[in-house]
Amino acid sequence: MDAIREIATVVLLVSGLSFMLIGAWGTVRLPDAYHRLHAASKCSTLGLLGLLLGAVVHIGTAAALSKALLTLVFTFVAAPVGSHMLARSAHAAGLEQWDRTLSDELAEDQGDHPED
Amino acid sequence: MIRRLGFDMALAVLYLSWSGNHTWPGILVGLVLGFIVVSVYDLGTAHPNHGRRALRMLRFGVYFLTILIRSNLQIAREIMTPGFSQTPRILRYPVDDLDDFQTTVLANCITLTPGTLVVDVSDDGGWLYVHCMYALDRSEAIAGLSRLDERLRREVFSW
Amino acid sequence: MVAVVVEAGIVAVVVGIGMTLYRMVKGPHVADRVLAGDVLSLQVVALVILLAVDQRRAVSLDVALLVAIVGFASTLAFAQYIGATRSGPQPPDEGEGG
Structure with a gap:
């Protein structure tokens, strides 16, 4: 039983950590801020999910579960909302897009109806 | 739906804090009791299941x-x-x-x-x-x- | 086994923090820097969770939640700052030059 629990902890922690690392790498490597936001919002969310579940399995008390659930719910709501806010204000600030971007319908619409 | 799930959770938390039974089965019992209460309430008010x-x-x-x-x-x-x-x-x-x-x-x-x-x-x-x-x-x-x-x-x- | 993973995890998180700091220093736009800060705060959350795993105590998870909340709030504040400084009615470019 303890061996299973340890293996589960290790698997969860390692997957969470690797997604966190990939997310950080994505912020370095991807070409423009929108792509970096993709990496930041998705990888951090799943990475924290893995890490928190690993911590819960390892600690194994109800207190750990409730705190981890609270943190998880907060992260799943906050990470996408934060990236929406950032993408929105970056677009409003006229952020340069990657030169291979095909079309930008948001800029088209704002051109049609001048911003109030 | 969200309101009802939240109601269920709130009932479970109430159960936990009043019974002082802070264990895994305790949480489960609280959730199930809350679920039953909400279901019975739904039956009584003819909401969908x-x-x-x-x-x-x-x-x-x-x-x-x-x-x-x-x-x-x-x-x-x-x-x-x-x-x-x-x-x-x-x-x-x-x-x-x-x-x-x-x-x-x-x-x-x-x-x-x-x-x-x-x-x-x-x-x-x-x-x-x-x-x-x-x-x-x-x-x-x-x-x-x-x-x-x-x-x-x-x-x-x-x- | 878990102890080894925690040790390696600290190294991984520190490498991740280094990467986000690189983006924060280099970022061509303010949004890049803010997003690097967002990822940085989540890496710190990961570090705190590793601490909780290492100590085997649930108390440290409170710290994780707090760091997550502070990181989110600062991201929102910076996003508002970017939106407030650059958008809205654009000042006429010609008027300033004269």
Whole structure:
């Protein structure tokens, strides 16, 4: 039983950590801020999910579960909302897009109806 | 639905704090008791079935987890292989008939699904602007978004 | 086994923090820097969770939640700052030059 629990902890922690690392790498490597936001919002969310579940399995008390659930719910709501806010204000600030971007319908619409 | 689930959780928390039974079975007993209370209340007021809706919500949760993992694997592959294969676009997607809360839920789900990120909402709340990483074909990207949208409407919003 | 993973995890998180700091220093636009800060705060959350795993105590998870909340709030504040400074009615470019 303890061996299973340890293996589960290790698997969860390692997957969470690797997604966190990939997310950080994505912020370095991807070409423009929108792509970096993709990496930041998705990888951090799943990475924290893995890490928190690993911590819960390892600690194994109800207190750990409730705190981890609270943190998880907060992260799943906050990470996408934060990236929406950032993408929105970056677009409003006229952020340069990657030169291979095909079309930008948001800029088209704002051109049609001048911003109030 | 969310209100009812929250009601269930609140009853469980009440049970926990009053019984002082802070163990795993204690939490489970609290949740089940709360569930029964809410179900009986629903029967008494002739609302649609609480249990079936909770089940559908659970199924959406599982589906959501799988697409979250898939989107992570996709972006991990993009980051770790040399060169870029993205064909990004910013698309508009209609959400006229959803209220503010539902739009928020849909936007969060879109952000966490493969290759899509919500950039902006139009001022009247009728359009979402979505940054798609793989949108060589515009209609295909829109179809991918509306698959998630349909599923969300059917399994979470429909009560 | 878990102890080894925690040790390696600390190294991984520190490498991740280094990457986000690189983006924060280099970022061509303010949005890049803010997003690097967002990822940085989540890496710190990961570090705190590793601490909780190492100590085997749930108390440290409170700290994780707090760091997550502070990181989210600062991201929102910076996003508002970017939106407030650059958008809105654009000042006429010609008027300033004269």
